[in-house]
Amino acid sequence: MFDYEITKKNQAYTEFREFTDNRRARLIAESGDTAKAEIPTASKEQYLRQKQNASEARKKASRIQKLQKEMTSLEEELSRTEKEMQGDAATNYKKLSELDTRKNEIEERLMEIYEELEELEQ
Numbered sequence: 001m002f003d004y005e006i007t008k009k010n011q012a013y014t015e016f017r018e019f020t021d022n023r024r025a026r027l028i029a030e031s032g033d034t035a036k037a038e039i040p041t042a043s044k045e046q047y048l049r050q051k052q053n054a055s056e057a058r059k060k061a062s063r064i065q066k067l068q069k070e071m072t073s074l075e076e077e078l079s080r081t082e083k084e085m086q087g088d089a090a091t092n093y094k095k096l097s098e099l100d101t102r103k104n105e106i107e108e109r110l111m112e113i114y115e116e117l118e119e120l121e122q
Contacts, residue, residue: 071113078106
């Protein structure tokens with residue numbers, strides 16, 4: 001239907017609206033029928049901005065919720081790993097080394113999550 005490609009990530013709706021508005025204006029200009037020209041009103045533009053802002057807020061809230069779930073599961077796994085390190089693995093250096101590596105991976109991912117949550121909550 002349309003020969004169109006999205007170029008701006010996370011702005012597909014806005015970009016597509018601009019494309020369709022420009023296309024409509026071009027077709028109207030080519031046909032010479034100015035009576036069909038749709039002039040966006042301030043209220044329509046405000047409505048579209050509110051709709052886009054609401055969409056972005058929903059995406060942000062969804063991302064925060066996913067990060068919090070992942071953070072909770074990682075913290076539980078970290079706790080289990082630390083308990084295991086203090087248990088039977090304390091005398092088995094190979095197992096202790098594997099657990100320590102996993103613990104470091106978990107802590108690294110938790111730090112990434114904390115940083116992303118901090119950015120999203122600003």
